[in-house]
Amino acid sequence: METKKAGRTGITYEQVANAIDELTASGINPTIQSIRTHLGTGSPNTIHRHLTAWRTAAPVVARKAVDLPENLKAEIISEIEKQAAAARAAAEKELINIKQESEVLSKAGEQLETENEQLEAENQKLIAATTEAATLATAHQKQITSLEADNNSLQAHKSELTQQLATAQAQLTMQQQQQQQIQNQVEQLKADTEKAKTETAQAQQAAAVALAEKVGAEKTTELANKQNEKMEQQLAAMQQQLTQQQEQSAKKVDDLQQQLTKQQAESAKQLATLQQQRIDDAQAHAKQLAAIQAKQAAKVPRAKAASTKAAPKP
Numbered sequence: 001m002e003t004k005k006a007g008r009t010g011i012t013y014e015q016v017a018n019a020i021d022e023l024t025a026s027g028i029n030p031t032i033q034s035i036r037t038h039l040g041t042g043s044p045n046t047i048h049r050h051l052t053a054w055r056t057a058a059p060v061v062a063r064k065a066v067d068l069p070e071n072l073k074a075e076i077i078s079e080i081e082k083q084a085a086a087a088r089a090a091a092e093k094e095l096i097n098i099k100q101e102s103e104v105l106s107k108a109g110e111q112l113e114t115e116n117e118q119l120e121a122e123n124q125k126l127i128a129a130t131t132e133a134a135t136l137a138t139a140h141q142k143q144i145t146s147l148e149a150d151n152n153s154l155q156a157h158k159s160e161l162t163q164q165l166a167t168a169q170a171q172l173t174m175q176q177q178q179q180q181q182i183q184n185q186v187e188q189l190k191a192d193t194e195k196a197k198t199e200t201a202q203a204q205q206a207a208a209v210a211l212a213e214k215v216g217a218e219k220t221t222e223l224a225n226k227q228n229e230k231m232e233q234q235l236a237a238m239q240q241q242l243t244q245q246q247e248q249s250a251k252k253v254d255d256l257q258q259q260l261t262k263q264q265a266e267s268a269k270q271l272a273t274l275q276q277q278r279i280d281d282a283q284a285h286a287k288q289l290a291a292i293q294a295k296q297a298a299k300v301p302r303a304k305a306a307s308t309k310a311a312p313k314p
Contacts, residue, residue: 011042016050045109126292133285140278154267161260172249189231200224
């Protein structure tokens with residue numbers, strides 16, 4: 001945001017003339033410094049120009065002549081006129097030169113004041129631009145700090161997810177071990193089933209040989225068949241439980257890996273965007289400051305040249 005400095009308005013001839021009248025009425029000699037002090041403002045060059053104009057336009061106050069004899073008065077007047085004529089001619093010539101030099105100095109001073117006001121305005125713009133650049137740099141630094149904090153948080157979350165993944169892998173390993181135990185139990189059930197079948201066959205053979213034991217053999221066969229069905233049901237339930245545990249473990253590991261990959265990509269994208277924005281802003285402000293400084297540096301030699309050209313030659 002640029003701040004604009006309003007240019008000063010020069011004092012007028014009427015202000016200077018009124019100040020001279022007031023100083024004269026108070027018994028104070030009207031000079032550049034006394035007029036400037038009385039007004040409280042004003043450029044010495046501008047006051048000098050108006051004071052010169054006032055003196056030129058001021059009427060000559062006639063003084064009351066002293067009563068003298070006519071012959072003496074005539075002689076004195078004649079001598080005074082001769083000396084005054086020569087002094088007046090020299091004074092008028094000198095006054096013309098002084099007026100011309102004064103006008104040149106006054107115009108040059110006003111030009112320098114104008115240049116100085118312009119340089120001051122440019123300087124204020126430069127200060128405002130520098131302040132704005134510092135403010136933006138501070139804001140960008142805060143954003144970077146915030147992003148770094150977010151990145152640290154993401155890193156911590158990443159570590160947490162990594163730990164969870166390790167835990168899930170450990171659980172998967174444990175489930176695999178449990179699966180192996182269940183598989184061993186299944187094998188044992190199969191062996192027990194085969195054993196039961198063998199015993200059933202033996203019982204059937206014994207029933208055929210020993211008719212007296214027919215009833216007992218039939219009961220033994222029925223019991224063995226029921227035990228065999230029960231073992232088969234237990235085996236199917238264990239296999240189903242093992243399959244479900246494997247699917248859940250695989251899904252949990254896959255979800256954790258996808259979440260970790262997505263967060264890493266988002267963090268890298270945000271950091272790259274903010275770094276590029278900081279570089280672009282810094283380059284833009286550097287160009288703006290360089291342009292203002294170059295413009296201000298170009299005006300200083302012109303002001304010095306105008307001052308040198310306007311100065312009267314000795």
